[in-house]
Amino acid sequence: QVQLVESGGGLVQAGGSLRLSCAASGRTFSNYAMGWFRQAPGKEREFVAAISSYGGRTDYADSVKGRFTISRDNAKNTVFLQMNSLKPEDTAVYYCAAAVRYTMVVVTTTQGYNYWGQGTQVTVSS
Secondary structure (H helix, E strand, C coil), rough: EEEEEEECCEEEEEECEEEEEEEEEEECCHHHHEEEEEEECCCCCCCEEEECCCCCCEEEECCCCCEEEEEEECCEEEEEEEEECCCHHHCEEEEEEECCCCCCCCCCCHCCEEEEEEEEEEEEEE
């Protein structure tokens, strides 16, 4: 079992920044890949960013490339999502997820993830 708790969401103006955190517990954090997804009202959950178990590989959705950065601190069992140059279309509930079957690769589909956090709301005003 893996427990995930997100934090750092909030309301920000367009062009602003937020940093999301996701604290994990229950398994050795450095043994599995992690990812961030988001879901806007009336839309399906979509991939945002992913990182391999030791952080050597990352991947991003085209819509956030150059603006968002995923990172992890295995000593603190935490994954981060730094979001810069935020746009109103980034408004969504953001979820972190753990892919415990994968280590040295990135996972970009929801089917690859076994555990999900409860989500944190990000709202970007225009």
